[in-house]
Amino acid sequence: MAGKDVGRKIRWGHLIGESRSEEPYIKAIIVDEPGDQVKGLRRYFAEKYSEISSDEHIAKIVKICQTHYFHSITKLAKRGISKGITNFLFIFANWEEICELFRGMPGHPTLESYDAAMSIVRVETVKPNTPKALANWQKHKESNPWVMKCLCYPLTAMKSTDWIETSFTTNIMESAHALS
Secondary structure, eight states: OHHHHHTSOOOBGGGSOSOOOSSOOBOOEEEOSSTHHHHHHHHHHHHHOTTSOHHHHHHHHEEEOHHHHHHHHHHHHHHHHHTTGGGSOOSSSSHHHHHHHHHHGGGOOSHHHHHHHHHHHHHHHTSTTOOHHHHHHHHHHHHOTHHHHTTOGGGOOSOHHHHHHSOSOSHHHHHHHHHO
């Protein structure tokens, strides 16, 4: 359908290789964290470009909107504070510091620093009095590995230049859509 809109076949950056002509191509698709958009993209890529798995397509072309991700962490932090979760003993002084660790996930420059942060989260989620919100956050990320792969540079399969050159938020597009 999108190809019909532009009058030609879409050039996906992750499929055209390193030798690029001056013809425009799509470097990234930025999506919100809920999986509906990714489900649709998986179906599209499986149908149109079955040479590689739909998971591979997602890992090479999709980025999670960091604004939406940060908003979800803010909501998680408010849930913890409003339920008195700050009384639990964490490695960190309180629930807000755990949420700060979550907020920092997209900024990890290396796999080692990302793994270190996630190991702290994993330790917290196996404790007997782990707040349900924290356990659910971890379970969601483990059952949807594409989320962190599309959010954190060390995990992405996207070309580094495409990762750096493209936006990290859908807000610009959402604003344009709202005004149309």
